[in-house]
Amino acid sequence: MTERIPGPGGGVWPGEWVARELGVELTGGVRELVGLALRRNPKRAHLLVSDVLGKHVPQRPQRVYGAGLELGRRVRELLAPGHSADGAAGADGGVTDDEAALRGTVVLGYAETATGLGHAVADGLGPVPYLHSTRRRVPGATQAGTFEESHSHATGHLLLPEDPALLAGDGPLVLVDDEFSTGNTVRNTLRALHARYPRRRYVVVALVDMRSAEDRASLEKFAAELGSTVDVVALATGGVRLPADALERGQALVAQHDPAASASPEQATAATPAAVPATARRIDLGWPLGVPDGGRHGFLPAHRARLETALPGMAARLADGLAAAGVPAGPEHPPGPPHAPRVLVLGCEELMYVPIRLACALQDHLGDRAEVRFSTTTRSPVLPVDDPGYAIRTRLAFPAHDDPSDGPGERYTYNVAPGADPARRFDAVVVLTDTPGDTPDLHAAGGLLARLAPHTGAVLLAVVPSHTPLPQPLRGPFFSSYDPEDVGWLLQDLSDVTLEAPTEEREEAIQRGGAHYAESLPVEYQPSEEYQRLFHSALDTSAARIARAVGTVTETVLAERGHGAVLASLARAGTPVGVLMRRWARYAHDLDLPHYTLSIVRGRGIDTNALRHLAARHEPSGVVFVDGWTGKGAITRELAAALEPFPGFDPEIAVLADPGGCVRTYGTREDFLIPSACLNSTVSGLVSRTVLRADLVGPHDFHGAKFYRELAGADLSRHFLDAVAARFADVRDAVAEDVRALLAADPADRAPTWAGWRAVERISDAYGIGDVNLVKPGVGETTRVLLRRVPWRILARRGAGADLDHVRLLAEQRGVPVEETDDLPYTCVGLIHPRYTRGATGADGKAVTTAGEATR
Incomplete structure (x- = not known):
């Protein structure tokens, strides 16, 4: 009989299988937060599987979000000792002590694993902007930096802030990852950023700090070379002891327990259960305008405030969608026995923060009428072993559906299929993706939705509009003669x-319907x-x-x-x-x-x-x-x-x-x-x-x-x-x-x-124009007609004085008659010639004077 290693909660620790088979030993307090698994990676065989990250292990969303908030509070205490964590504005709406202490601070999270964690740290830290690195190349986005994560399955990271000034401040930069193993990634990041955006202080944040004494000394030396301070904040510290042949033994274990790792593509396909396209019930979240879907291009405190306001309403829409799908999780369902449904909110790769927050809000909305869990898909290939002492029990593989920058490939979701334990089955899975991920591949046979369908009672889909970076406003003197602060x-x-086109050509094209006035000048x-x-x-x-x-x-x-x-x-x-x-x-x-x-x-x-x-x-x-x-x-x-x-x-x-x-x-x-x-x-x-x-x-x-x-x-x-x-x-x-x-x-x-509108309709009828858009009332609009269009005649209120001197001069220059009238609510009205064609005659039988003729 195999001896089971007890976990922190008294059950089996989900790392004992790897510890036994590979000879891995964890030291310190990290076992409270992680389990172990094996993965197909030529650089590192073992994988620390966090129990509070929500990436590989479906977890209660409050625990996932709470871990990030706690780290943020610890960073706040480091940077602003004694200050509160609520970030509330002062009574007069001015800058609070909190804001002053944190001025210039920016939080940077690592893709893909720590995008949601970093965002939660920013929330716990206070009113500070957040940015995460990305592996998605976004057309039109300006690259502000790049760095390598050497041990990762996908190594390249891009920094694509919409506001290029986001990284250019002088306050502390807080870097957030799920684990701090050797410090290589942090050094690569700081080396790249410090060359362009030097800062005096950096804070590295992780759930677990696994560095050796040599790694710690190396970081201290690196900080001295930069001339900066580098602090480290973690929920737990410890280490990992590996046998010398750990990589080879790990690869052998993967080959032994994962037939897909050594099978030919044809064999792997044959081993995968046949799938048909799945129809997921779509839910319109009512996403708030102007709120980004995450921190890929930056997320500001104002965005967070607007998201907080919108979350209860979006959670209610999710609950309505679950009820419509037959999942008894609505307010009409009594709490407790006979069955409180299990609902998984599943994010997609870098889209972690929004699913976490929505999962928390959904749990708050449903209370004890349902058990809500959260996790996300990943691009990291991990060996599944359906054993209570192993962190990754089941795996569902599917094609990438968001047109990733590194080309098509396989993606995974772990511990969603129940495996041998039916109690782990979810009654519903709510998939949250952004608009680039809502592609035919998502809905195809073998796609994520189809792979989920056999393992749950209902699949629902909510699509968050992906934020597309927009250019910064143009300002003088590079665009316009106004001062830059004017507009x-x-x-x-x-x-x-x-x-530009001659006025008569534009008018003819506009009135014939072949062009719109805004298509030319x-x-x-x-x-x-x-x-x-x-x-x-x-x-x-x-x-x-x-x-x-x-x-x-x-x-x-x-x-x-x-x-x-x-x-x-x-x-x-x-x-x-x-x-x-x-x-x-x-x-x-x-x-x-x-x-x-x-x-x-x-x-x-x-x-x-x-x-x-x-x-x-x-x-x-x-x-x-x-x-x-x-x-x-x-x-x-x-x-x-x-x-x-x-x-x-x-x-x-x-x-x-x-x-x-x-x-x-x-x-x-x-x-x-x-x-x-x-x-x-x-x-x-x-x-x-x-x-x-x-x-x-x-x-x-x-x-x-x-x-x-x-x-x-x-x-x-x-x-x-x-x-x-x-x-x-x-x-x-x-x-x-x-x-x-x-x-x-x-x-x-x-x-x-609306007296003006009625007057225009009356004038249009009286002069047989038939189109109110050709009647331009008021001094300003009449002037525009004379400067830009082909005017037919000007109606002027009898007795109008100097206000119309310039109108009379322009009309004289262009040969346009000015008719004085008593029945006019405006000072003047400009009439554009109806049904204009060059060489046409007006209603009075006279030839129309074109702009070209008037200026010759």
Whole structure:
């Protein structure tokens, strides 16, 4: 009879089989946390199998997550002795002592085994960013470093932070792995990182520290060479004693007990039970927008807070899915006997943290109505032996299903099949993968879902949207003539692409339906000296009026949305307004409001990648969309429709002027001249209108625009901003009065009336146009018609004064009639010629004047 070695809990230690057969001995306290197995690896035969990692052994998720949290708390005590572990904000919302003590700290976890552990350490440590290495090559992601893990089955590690500054701080860098065996991997990592991002302090964290005395001395020497401090934190320390022939004996044992290791491919296939494609019940988790699926590209404290809020709802969806699949684990199922179902939440390789957290939340949701366990798949080949004294009892092999960088191959999940012990059977397995892993191979015969199906009562599938890195916002002076802090452009630079087309050609293509207005750009209008004089005169006259409107709309936003507002202006007309609102907030409140500009295209919607960028960095509810003015309200409606799939964002637009009665947050509802409407790029940072064309803008790209550097000599962007900002002090009292009146008014008085839309419909019918998109109401929209489109005629309110001087001049230059009328809610309205073709005649029988003819 074989003597059984007792485990820490009184049962059989799941390492005694290897200890006996291979002659391995573990020392110290590590046996409390690990078992032993054998693997097919030419460098190391034995494998420490953690009981608290959740990679190879299905474990209670609270124990897995709790081990990481405990390590994080120990690191916190090392770095910030005496500080609390909750990371709560101060009473005034300012920086806490915790945050100050940990400023600049970053946690880095190792793929694939420690991605979830490292994330849990970051949670236990406090409000710090997290990044893990990856073996997945991600198109478009910038590589910030690479290193080798010499003893691993797959040695190469990539560092792909979305924000390149993530690794560039000067605070401690905390490196997390499941075991610290020799220190070679840590030295390789630090050598690579320290050359690019030197730091004074590093902390190495592991569940078990297995180093020898020589290994410890080697690390101390290495730290001295770097000129840095390297601390080590572990839950348990110990060592491993191996016989001299351990590698050869291990390989022989693998060959003896694993026929697949020595079989030909044909024999191995024949030995695998036949499988048919499995149909898994899909569960929509309701994943929160802007939260990454893990730390592959970085995970910030704000992401964690948003995930915490969403976890209970996602757990409820999982529970509903289990109930729908016939697993009696819902609230209607009584706790305890006759049967509390066993549910496994199974992550896939590097996707560990989200499954851990969801498994914890599911257990909290179900209470004692079910027993929830957690584990993940792996690429590491391990010998299974169905013996209580061996850590890996069963193995399911299946083809890789996430297009791995190292090519197709086999993947594994361990201890999921019950083997000889039916009590270990799971009633349901919930597979969690990310979108790159949701491939035909996952669902195919022999794929993961099919391999699981015979060993459980139900297979469910939840797919987490994989976070795709987006480029950083463009900023001046490299893109636009604005200061870099004025605005971040969520656009891609298409300056080197020829996009301009003659106005008449664009109009004909647009109206015939062969092109969209956002697929090309009009030739930039070059104003005459007379027109430039009109611009400067208009600016002098209206600067105080604009300043008052800027102050009023900004103060309204701050009063109703708080000082944490994030400005998101709609390019291009909204951009100067957003910059001015930011300047007012700084002038009046010493606030530096974040300001971005993004693209929205009529008929095509908003740039969803720009929304993702905003949601990944800011709370969506704090984002305030900004535009210059409203016309008939087409963009207002476009934005509301575009945001429906993105809960959390408020579709309300804040505008300088709302003559169309389309919004409730505005500086004024008067239709007056805003000089930034008089020009194109030369008053908007030298940036073009936005472009959306399939051959230029891919699924992971921002919409495009051009930076007209060659027009720098004619640029008036800063002049416009400075002229308006110079009047802030003059209008401050008037702004305070305006805002008091607005906030005290009956909400119905500020509600949108859509009077402008009704007026446009009336005008379209009266002039036989038949398309409201060809009616452009208001001074700003009329100016755009004259600068960019083929105008038919201008309707002007009788008696309109200097606000229309520039409109009259442009109309005269282009041979466009100006009709004065009494029945007009706007100062003016521009009509684009309907059914335009070159050489066409208008409704009055006169030849249409094209842009080309007007400028010759």
